[in-house]
Amino acid sequence: QDGDSRSQEHRDPFELVADDLSLVADRLRSMVAAEVPKLASAAEYFFKVGAEGKKFRPTVLLLMASALKFPLSESTEGGVLSILADKLRAPHLNIAEITEMIHVASLLHDDVLDDADTRRGVSSLNLVMGNKLSVLAGDFLLSRACVALAALGNTEVVSLMATAVEHLVTGETMQISTSREQRRSMEYYLQKTYYKTASLISNSCKAVAVLAGHTAEVSMLAYEYGRNLGLAFQLIDDVLDFTGTSASLGKGSLSDIRHGIITAPILYAMEEFPQLHEVVDSGFDNPANVELALDYL
Numbered sequence: 192q193d194g195d196s197r198s199q200e201h202r203d204p205f206e207l208v209a210d211d212l213s214l215v216a217d218r219l220r221s222m223v224a225a226e227v228p229k230l231a232s233a234a235e236y237f238f239k240v241g242a243e244g245k246k247f248r249p250t251v252l253l254l255m256a257s258a259l260k261f262p263l264s265e266s267t268e269g270g271v272l273s274i275l276a277d278k279l280r281a282p283h284l285n286i287a288e289i290t291e292m293i294h295v296a297s298l299l300h301d302d303v304l305d306d307a308d309t310r311r312g313v314s315s316l317n318l319v320m321g322n323k324l325s326v327l328a329g330d331f332l333l334s335r336a337c338v339a340l341a342a343l344g345n346t347e348v349v350s351l352m353a354t355a356v357e358h359l360v361t362g363e364t365m366q367i368s369t370s371r372e373q374r375r376s377m378e379y380y381l382q383k384t385y386y387k388t389a390s391l392i393s394n395s396c397k398a399v400a401v402l403a404g405h406t407a408e409v410s411m412l413a414y415e416y417g418r419n420l421g422l423a424f425q426l427i428d429d430v431l432d433f434t435g436t437s438a439s440l441g442k443g444s445l446s447d448i449r450h451g452i453i454t455a456p457i458l459y460a461m462e463e464f465p466q467l468h469e470v471v472d473s474g475f476d477n478p479a480n481v482e483l484a485l486d487y488l
């Protein structure tokens with residue numbers, strides 16, 4: 192290997208995708224523009240600077256694209272115009288954009304379901320414009336994601352991303368409607384977590400591999416990577432719900448337990464402390480039970 196490729200390998204991976212990430216953020220703002228002013232304000236809300244969130248999914252997908260040898264800004268020869276031309280037809284950027292639109296649609300609907308007031312450190316759209324516009328904006332973003340997907344002209348990729356949307360809905364349904372036994376089962380928790388969080392990451396990682404023309408075997412590895420990363424991401428998110436602050440979380444802490452959602456930290460604590468079962472049984476509507484549960488964590 193020559194010196195150039197070695198130095199590229201040792202670069203901070205986030206720095207490597209920083210240019211593409213800001214390009215994706217810019218392009219997303221025009222992709223979500225709507226005709227009717229009210230819908231335009233609602234759909235653009237979480238794409239504005241300061242409300243864009245961590246951009247975890249686009250970052251992972253751009254890194255995956257880099258690992259799978261999609262061209263990055265630097266690798267293009269021939270000056271600024273050819274770099275721009277490359278970007279405009281780069282399908283991995285589209286997957287990052289489509290995934291973020293689906294993700295934000297799910298957040299908008301989630302905040303309606305949970306009646307949440309804060310998201311990404313700002314007021315939820317639900318609070319600012321009401322639940323009707325939040326639902327409509329979510330639907331609008333999903334439609335725009337479909338249009339962008341269709342433009343890629345790859346039926347396997349359409350199917351992967353549609354499956355991810357189906358899984359988001361399935362995971363959320365599992366979260367809001369579970370039996371007492373299911374809520375106490377680690378297996379159920381992991382299945383729900385796959386649907387709710389990991390599937391969008393795993394299927395979009397696979398979509399990048401498919402669009403890069405890789406074999407079924409490599410595409411499956413990309414999928415597995417995304418699945419494990421997604422599960423790990425949610426496990427950390429669940430721990431942060433107990434340990435984070437409003438400033439670091441962008442919303443109030445202890446929100447899961449207050450909504451009666453039993454996550455991995457509680458499930459592990461229940462294995463160790465059987466007394467906790469009684470607390471979980473009597474529910475977390477009562478703030479005293481939240482305090483009691485925290486004592487065991």
Ligand code: GRG
Binds near residue numbers: 246247333362387428
């Ligand atoms: C309309 C697609 C669609 C789905 C409707 C409401 C619903 C069904 C699904 C919600 C699923 C959901 C909210 C899963 C949680 C996923 C998750 C870990 C969100 C937080 O992700 P971060 O931390 O958020 O990456 P930011 O704000 O940084 O983007």
